[in-house]
Amino acid sequence: MNKLVDIEEIMDIIPHRYPFLFVDRVEINEDGRSGIGYKNVTMNEYYFQGHFPGKPVMPGVIIIETMAQVGSVILLSKDDFKGRIPYFAGINKFRFKKVVKPGDQLKIEVNIIKMRGTVGIGQGKAFVGEDLAAEGEFIFSIEKEKSSK
DSSP states (O other): OOEEEOHHHHHHHSOOOTTSOOOOEEEEOTTSSEEEEEEEOOTTOGGGGTSOTTSOOOOHHHHHHHHHHHHHHHHHTSGGGTTOOEEEEEEEEEEEOSOOOTTOEEEEEEEEEEEETTEEEEEEEEEETTEEEEEEEEEEEEOSSOOOO
């Protein structure tokens, strides 16, 4: 059975906060290496003030970050990685296929396709409805030791 993670749990799992917390909900698959995240895109997002006035478009880098946050929730839900910080190490083969606008809901599918120690590769696809909006791979590194806050 999949595990549903709501916004309160997401904030317990990953360190991101407003204005840089972009994922609203995540369903973690039983395998613990994949899941689906959701982002409700609203006109209230701060980045629409400048991207672009009169024609709001969600920036591609925010879509990539949202995808990485979904992957972070999946990984940091595991006991081995609880309380650690995830870092971007690279972005590969990213393509944007559809403009994402206020009123859209992003459905983000993430699979952790490779993991070696604390470094891995995630593969993601972002959809608006049935339409593919973006896809690509991201390389990540998870902090070796738990943060002492």
